[in-house]
Amino acid sequence: xxxxxxxxxxxxxxxxxxxxxxxxxxxxxxxxxxxxxxxxxxxxxxxxxxxxxxxxxxxxxxxxxxxxxxxxxxxxxxxxxxxxxxxxxxxxxxxxxxxxxxxxxxxxxxxxxxxxxxxxxxxxxxxxxxxxxxxxxxxxxxxxxxxxxxxxxxxxxxxxxxxxxxxxxxxxxxxxxxxxxxxxxxxxxxxxxxxxxxxxxxxxxxxxxxxxxxxxxxxxxxxxxxxxxxxxxxxxxxxxxxxxxxxxxxxxxxxxxxxxxxxxxxxxxxxxxxxxxxxxxxxxxxxxxxxxxxxxxxxxxxxxxxxxxxxxxxxxxxxxxxxx
Amino acid sequence: xxxxxxxxxxxxxxxxxxxxxxxxxxxxxxxxxxxxxxxxxxxxxxxxxxxxxxxxxxxxxxxxxxxxxxxxxxxxxxxxxxxxxxxxxxxxxxxxxxxxxxxxxxxxxxxxxxxxxxxxxxxxxxxxxxxxxxxxxxxxxxxxxxxxxxxxxxxxxxxxxxxxxxxxxxxxxxxxxxxxxxxxxxxxxxxxxxxxxxxxxxxxxxxxxxxxxxxxxxxxxxxxxxxxxxxxxxxxxxxxxxxxxxxxxxxxxxxxxxxxxxxxxxxxxxxxxxxxxxxxxxxxxxxxxxxxxxxxxxxxxxxxxxxxxxxxxxxxxxxxxxxxxxxxxxxxxxxxxxxxxxxxxxxxxxxxxxxxxxxxxxxxxxxxxxxxxxxxxxxxxxxxxxxxxxxxxxxxxxxxxxxxxxxxxxxxxxxxxxxxxxxxxxxxxxxxxxxxxxxxxxxxxxxxxxxxxxxxxxxxxxxxxxxxxxxxxxxxxxxxxxxxxxxxxxxxxxxxxxxxxxxxxxxxxxxx
Numbered sequence: 001x002x003x004x005x006x007x008x009x010x011x012x013x014x015x016x017x018x019x020x021x022x023x024x025x026x027x028x029x030x031x032x033x034x035x036x037x038x039x040x041x042x043x044x045x046x047x048x049x050x051x052x053x054x055x056x057x058x059x060x061x062x063x064x065x066x067x068x069x070x071x072x073x074x075x076x077x078x079x080x081x082x083x084x085x086x087x088x089x090x091x092x093x094x095x096x097x098x099x100x101x102x103x104x105x106x107x108x109x110x111x112x113x114x115x116x117x118x119x120x121x122x123x124x125x126x127x128x129x130x131x132x133x134x135x136x137x138x139x140x141x142x143x144x145x146x147x148x149x150x151x152x153x154x155x156x157x158x159x160x161x162x163x164x165x166x167x168x169x170x171x172x173x174x175x176x177x178x179x180x181x182x183x184x185x186x187x188x189x190x191x192x193x194x195x196x197x198x199x200x201x202x203x204x205x206x207x208x209x210x211x212x213x214x215x216x217x218x219x220x221x222x223x224x225x226x227x228x229x230x231x232x233x234x235x236x237x238x239x240x241x242x243x244x245x246x247x248x249x250x251x252x253x254x255x256x257x258x259x260x261x262x263x264x265x266x267x268x269x270x271x272x273x274x275x276x277x278x279x280x281x282x283x284x285x286x287x288x289x290x291x292x293x294x295x296x297x298x299x300x301x302x303x304x305x306x307x308x309x310x311x312x313x314x315x316x317x318x319x320x321x322x323x324x
Numbered sequence: 325x326x327x328x329x330x331x332x333x334x335x336x337x338x339x340x341x342x343x344x345x346x347x348x349x350x351x352x353x354x355x356x357x358x359x360x361x362x363x364x365x366x367x368x369x370x371x372x373x374x375x376x377x378x379x380x381x382x383x384x385x386x387x388x389x390x391x392x393x394x395x396x397x398x399x400x401x402x403x404x405x406x407x408x409x410x411x412x413x414x415x416x417x418x419x420x421x422x423x424x425x426x427x428x429x430x431x432x433x434x435x436x437x438x439x440x441x442x443x444x445x446x447x448x449x450x451x452x453x454x455x456x457x458x459x460x461x462x463x464x465x466x467x468x469x470x471x472x473x474x475x476x477x478x479x480x481x482x483x484x485x486x487x488x489x490x491x492x493x494x495x496x497x498x499x500x501x502x503x504x505x506x507x508x509x510x511x512x513x514x515x516x517x518x519x520x521x522x523x524x525x526x527x528x529x530x531x532x533x534x535x536x537x538x539x540x541x542x543x544x545x546x547x548x549x550x551x552x553x554x555x556x557x558x559x560x561x562x563x564x565x566x567x568x569x570x571x572x573x574x575x576x577x578x579x580x581x582x583x584x585x586x587x588x589x590x591x592x593x594x595x596x597x598x599x600x601x602x603x604x605x606x607x608x609x610x611x612x613x614x615x616x617x618x619x620x621x622x623x624x625x626x627x628x629x630x631x632x633x634x635x636x637x638x639x640x641x642x643x644x645x646x647x648x649x650x651x652x653x654x655x656x657x658x659x660x661x662x663x664x665x666x667x668x669x670x671x672x673x674x675x676x677x678x679x680x681x682x683x684x685x686x687x688x689x690x691x692x693x694x695x696x697x698x699x700x701x702x703x704x705x706x707x708x709x710x711x712x713x714x715x716x717x718x719x720x721x722x723x724x725x726x727x728x729x730x731x732x733x734x735x736x737x738x739x740x741x742x743x744x745x746x747x748x749x750x751x752x753x754x755x756x757x758x759x760x761x762x763x764x765x766x767x768x769x770x771x772x773x774x775x776x777x778x779x780x781x782x783x784x785x786x787x788x789x790x791x792x793x794x795x796x797x798x799x800x801x802x803x804x805x806x807x808x809x810x811x812x813x814x815x816x817x818x819x820x821x822x823x824x825x826x827x828x829x830x831x832x833x834x835x836x
Binding site: 037038040041042050051052053054055056088090091092157160161164165168171172173174175259260261262264268272274275276277 | 365366367368370508509510533534535536537539540543544546547548549712713714717718720721745746751752753754755756
């Protein structure tokens with residue numbers, strides 16, 4: 001069995017390589033195709049006024065922007081494979097170091113909101129499925145619909161207003177201990193938990209109609225035991241998939257929450273980089289976040305294959321029957 | 325968003341004697357300011373930590389800008405213009421740097437040389453421009469003739485740092501506050517310099533917390549997390565004013581909402597090359613209503629392209645073009661742009677459509693929409709394009725626009741600063757060729773730049789501005805901008821400077 005798992009993982013890793021190369025080309029192309037000259041933007045930032053043509057030309061040369069696209073891409077890719085994503089045009093700091101330094105607060109926010117979302121969303125989904133069609137179910141569906149519909153920045157302000165300004169339970173903004181983390185994590189978690197609750201509910205509903213669940217009930221098992229031991233485990237497969245995708249999204253998509261709460265993190269780094277046409281930072285960020293997405297999908301696939309052996313068996317059959 | 329309560333959490337701490345006696349001042353305290361985004365993250369700004377674009381009172385230039393945009397001595401005791409494009413500065417001998425060393429000419433040279441390396445100045449200085457004569461005397465000779473050097477030296481980016489120190493990590497200067505801590509994207513803290521050579525600061529500590537979002541800054545003030553906030557959005561001023569314990573303070577105008585016109589735009593952006601159309605646009609805009617209704621009174625009507633006080637009494641020479649839509653329609657008719665009912669005017673099968681570019685972060689969308697509506701009243705269609713900084717620069721530098729609205733700041737005392745930068749044919753700015761204001765304007769700017777006497781320079785700059793605004797209509801000043809601050813009522817002694825960069829913090833304290 002372990003050989004089969006190893007083979008499955010190896011094939012998945014190999015299939016990821018072209019995706020990663022495509023991602024790198026896309027990252028490099030997108031930021032270079034956008035209008036505007038980073039040298040010009042940098043010089044304007046320095047003085048607050050438009051720079052002269054000669055100064056712009058000199059800086060373009062210094063930044064290597066006068067080189068043809070393929071040469072710049074080739075150099076960048078070779079450096080990226082060594083872990084060197086270049087220097088930020090606007091801050092002068094190494095891109096990789098900036099991303100790594102800003103990863104912990106974003107990771108902290110993403111993980112805590114994901115955990116909070118699981119704590120809230122999964123039980124709510126289970127309760128909704130178990131109480132299908134009742135007032136409780138309708139109420140939970142309504143709450144989750146509202147939760148999923150409110151934009152993060154609106155929810156953020158509302159939480160600040162009630163919990164920070166009126167009740168003074170938390171600070172309005174900034175970074176630091178858990179007190180500073182609470183409101184941003186709640187903001188992100190509420191929307192995520194709504195999505196999780198809806199998915200868990202529908203998945204549970206499907207599982208609860210299965211024969212083995214009916215058999216478990218017929219055997220006289222307690223309802224709670226049927227739900228948690230038999231139904232939930234099988235209903236979690238799509239939820240795990242969603243969690244993997246959501247984690248990548250949370251890492252790259254916490255921008256609004258980071259801005260509303262003035263938190264340091266990858267989101268604000270990215271916003272600044274886009275504003276400043278900081279190509280090296282934008283490319284590094286896209287490659288980094290894209291890699292996180294690819295890696296989290298890979299992990300989800302592996303976890304999924306552990307939860308449901310049919311996945312790797314199907315994959316094994318496809319591999320063996322492939323021509324050549 | 326109206327359920328706000330405001331009480332400052334920050335308490336008064338220190339104690340002491342009067343600042344003028346040389347001992348610690350009586351009323352101290354720790355002030356937390358909600359500033360905007362952290363701009364020291366940029367490579368070049370990091371070298372100017374605590375000086376530019378946020379002045380934390382750590383460093384001092386040789387001269388400083390008064391609230392009336394006049395010059396007054398600070399670290400320089402005296403100066404004189406010597407022949408051959410050279411200024412000689414004599415420094416005070418009493419100021420000491422935060423590390424105890426006395427102020428010296430070598431440190432001023434060190435500071436200016438750093439600006440030259442970082443390309444952060446507009447004074448035409450090069451490696452050989454600054455020469456130390458003795459410990460307290462230095463000569464500055466720009467590489468090109470520049471008699472406005474004195475006015476420029478008041479800019480905070482010339483705030484003197486001690487020679488041999490690293491300004492990016494720990495700026496060692498002579499100011500009333502000394503550097504304490506900088507955490508990128510979080511805060512910058514300074515503490516009182518108890519050995520300051522002048523009137524000592526009343527606050528024991530000053531912290532600038534970086535809160536980029538306008539609403540979050542206001543909420544932080546209401547929650548008592550900060551004591552004072554910068555750049556209050558007009559839409560929340562009324563709410564803050566209604567809140568007990570919060571005071572709103574407005575500065576005199578220090579910047580201008582300015583309409584730049586593409587007098588020589590790239591085709592098809594050629595409509596504004598016609599002086600009649602430019603004048604018609606100016607007549608079509610009701611600036612009084614803009615200030616009163618759109619900007620809710622937090623602005624002033626203005627005829628100059630920079631704060632009028634920079635020009636002294638000569639500012640009255642510029643009259644501005646009055647609101648007169650009937651005249652605007654007549655001028656457009658005369659230029660051949662005929663109206664078809666209430667629709668857009670046409671000439672030779674072409675609509676009179678103007679492209680207005682701006683950056684949403686720099687200019688309120690309500691202003692650009694107001695301009696669009698007003699021009700629509702006289703039959704001019706306006707397409708607004710909100711652009712990011714790079715896209716904006718690209719359009720500006722290619723002349724692919726008809727109207728550009730910006731908010732230039734005046735942070736030094738040079739009356740010809742903006743004129744020489746944006747509309748002057750000898751400017752090396754890439755957008756200048758698309759906005760030129762003509763030979764007469766150029767010769768007046770030349771005269772201002774070459775005047776040793778400040779009054780003469782102001783007069784020539786005012787004449788150039790009159791040509792620019794009243795005759796050529798190559799620029800239309802829309803409103804003088806006031807900076808809006810909100811603060812806890814316990815904050816005392818805060819007098820807003822029209823130039824944020826020149827804001828002074830020494831006289832501020834927290835009332836116990």
